[in-house]
Amino acid sequence: MDSMKSGWFSELNDLWPGVALSLEVEEILHSERSQYQDILVVKTKSHGKALMLDGVIQCTENDEWSYHEMISYLSLCSHPKPQHVLIVGGGDGGAAREVSKHPDVERVTLVDIDDRVIEVCKQYLPRLSLGLNNPKVNVSVGDGFEFLRHHRGEFDVIITDSSDPVGPAENLFKQSYYELLKAALKPGGIIASQAGTAWMNLDQVHSTFQHCKAQTNLAEPVRVFSDEDLERMSIKYYNDKVHRAAFVLPRFVDKALRGA
Numbered sequence: 717m718d719s720m721k722s723g724w725f726s727e728l729n730d731l732w733p734g735v736a737l738s739l740e741v742e743e744i745l746h747s748e749r750s751q752y753q754d755i756l757v758v759k760t761k762s763h764g765k766a767l768m769l770d771g772v773i774q775c776t777e778n779d780e781w782s783y784h785e786m787i788s789y790l791s792l793c794s795h796p797k798p799q800h801v802l803i804v805g806g807g808d809g810g811a812a813r814e815v816s817k818h819p820d821v822e823r824v825t826l827v828d829i830d831d832r833v834i835e836v837c838k839q840y841l842p843r844l845s846l847g848l849n850n851p852k853v854n855v856s857v858g859d860g861f862e863f864l865r866h867h868r869g870e871f872d873v874i875i876t877d878s879s880d881p882v883g884p885a886e887n888l889f890k891q892s893y894y895e896l897l898k899a900a901l902k903p904g905g906i907i908a909s910q911a912g913t914a915w916m917n918l919d920q921v922h923s924t925f926q927h928c929k930a931q932t933n934l935a936e937p938v939r940v941f942s943d944e945d946l947e948r949m950s951i952k953y954y955n956d957k958v959h960r961a962a963f964v965l966p967r968f969v970d971k972a973l974r975g976a
């Protein structure tokens with residue numbers, strides 16, 4: 717399928733049959749096939765630069781912060797002292813940037829399978845990749861699934877900031893991956909995962925929910941940042957009210973997750 721037509725990139729793929737988000741493109745900045753996936757960076761007319769992997773939009777400069785703040789702070793602020801954090805995927809650096817801002821976090825280990833994503837983001841998306849230069853962050857290149865096989869009881873929080881369940885990320889959506897995540901956590905540890913969208917992938921959201929039913933009530937943050945904290949940390953989307961609201965689900969999602 718031709719995802720570039722008449723100056724527009726369209727997200728044409730089987731994950732969302734019959735529908736495609738499109739971005740008008742000013743310039744193609746980079747395009748390559750790495751060992752694992754197609755990597756494309758474009759300058760868009762409306763959303764700054766955008767990163768696509770295997771034809772799927774991963775992030776755009778103008779709104780990436782909403783996703784990266786939420787995937788980071790919902791879990792971090794549900795933990796009383798998140799000192800050691802693992803990020804699986806996240807080679808763009810956006811999640812590492814946010815996680816490192818949390819004052820209790822001492823060490824961030826990031827494992828991404830594709831060093832080319834890391835390098836391309838360093839070149840074209842420095843606002844995100846600056847997260848990888850933080851002294852708290854240690855980057856390694858490898859498969860997150862394999863990495864977890866060798867790490868037990870080490871992490872307070874594990875964030876899976878992966879691409880979608882096709883290609884290299886396929887294993888990161890399986891029950892066996894969630895068993896490895898559980899084993900890699902310290903007692904009381906918390907995981908957060910990218911799990912698709914309820915509008916287009918309700919089955920995927922449902923199966924992820926089945927893999928990791930909450931043991932405790934995570935809707936009430938145990939760490940609340942003041943407005944001054946949020947300003948100082950340049951947090952634009954997340955606060956404690958947004959945290960609580962994130963656990964309020966529309967009826968159709970709630971029913972699907974409960975299997976009703």
Ligand code: SAM
Pocket residue numbers: 769773774775783804805806807808827828829830833834858859860861877878879880883884885886887888910
């Ligand atoms: N923010 C994004 C989104 O909205 O979906 C995800 C971003 S991040 C770029 C996804 C990363 O996951 C990619 O860099 C990709 O290389 C990495 N990845 C995919 N499969 C992986 C695996 N098995 N182990 C580690 N990293 C993986």
